[in-house]
Amino acid sequence: MKYIIALTAALFIGLTNILFAQNQYDSVEIKTIKVDDGLYMLQGAGGNIGISSGVDGIFMIDDQFAPLTPKILAAIKEISPKPVKFVINTHWHFDHTGGNENLGKDGVIIVAHDNVYKRLNSDQFMKDFNMNIPAAPKAALPVVTFNDRVSFHMNGLEIQAQHFANAHTDGDSVIFFKNKNTIHTGDIFFNGFYPYIDSGTGGSIYGMIKTVKHILGQIDDQTKIIPGHGPLANKQDLQNYQHMLAEVVKSLEPLAQEGLPLEEAIKRDPLKNLNETWGGGFLKPEKFIEIIYATIQKHTKK
Numbered sequence: 001m002k003y004i005i006a007l008t009a010a011l012f013i014g015l016t017n018i019l020f021a022q023n024q025y026d027s028v029e030i031k032t033i034k035v036d037d038g039l040y041m042l043q044g045a046g047g048n049i050g051i052s053s054g055v056d057g058i059f060m061i062d063d064q065f066a067p068l069t070p071k072i073l074a075a076i077k078e079i080s081p082k083p084v085k086f087v088i089n090t091h092w093h094f095d096h097t098g099g100n101e102n103l104g105k106d107g108v109i110i111v112a113h114d115n116v117y118k119r120l121n122s123d124q125f126m127k128d129f130n131m132n133i134p135a136a137p138k139a140a141l142p143v144v145t146f147n148d149r150v151s152f153h154m155n156g157l158e159i160q161a162q163h164f165a166n167a168h169t170d171g172d173s174v175i176f177f178k179n180k181n182t183i184h185t186g187d188i189f190f191n192g193f194y195p196y197i198d199s200g201t202g203g204s205i206y207g208m209i210k211t212v213k214h215i216l217g218q219i220d221d222q223t224k225i226i227p228g229h230g231p232l233a234n235k236q237d238l239q240n241y242q243h244m245l246a247e248v249v250k251s252l253e254p255l256a257q258e259g260l261p262l263e264e265a266i267k268r269d270p271l272k273n274l275n276e277t278w279g280g281g282f283l284k285p286e287k288f289i290e291i292i293y294a295t296i297q298k299h300t301k302k
């Protein structure tokens, strides 16, 4: 119930592209996109889900919102009759972990970075949306957590989660399907639009740029990339995104150095050359600047 209140509250503050009121989940359809043999991306509402299916069962990355669990499980059943063994959370946000409680009660092992456990296990506040997120119930909490990296050996694959510090949050993981040349980036990568960066829980645009660079060094032109949000991507898409993030920093740092407060910085329309390509997502340019400007101000003071 607490969750539903939080979700409904969120609706009023304009997160409508990633959040829905309870009854609006009814109209959500889960779309299955085949990435490779035994690998799928599921899209519904919230973060993209990654699926490995094979002899050992289902390995799942992220689980969107609780009301969608039956539809998500039905979509997985179309892929394979085998049970879901593990779900790994790429970070703590509710549009990626909302199904945890249902899956946990079903006996699915929930895995995440140590900081995801900490944040799900205590009340959180998302300052950018003035939104309180109550601590998750026990069944929704990860039962296995890790610090740096963890590998799963199933379905003939090595599925490795690597933690990257302080990018989108303080608990981000990127999942590498080692022998399939496919990765799931979580919300380090919003394909095609300005990303949300949750500096209230450890995110930073500088950390995000560093992490994207690190990921680019580990992939090639054939790599398939499941982003946190947006369509299936390739290396070129991630390079374009990195270029955009670098341009954003280059455009905002001089304004912060000049000592301009946020409102004045926004008035200068500093991202005007990027907005047409990147400003059509759930974060409008002004809101995106608002979300990252304090981090840039702090950085330029150093």
Ligand SMILES: [Zn+2]
Pocket: 091, 093, 168, 187
């Ligand atoms: Zn997120």
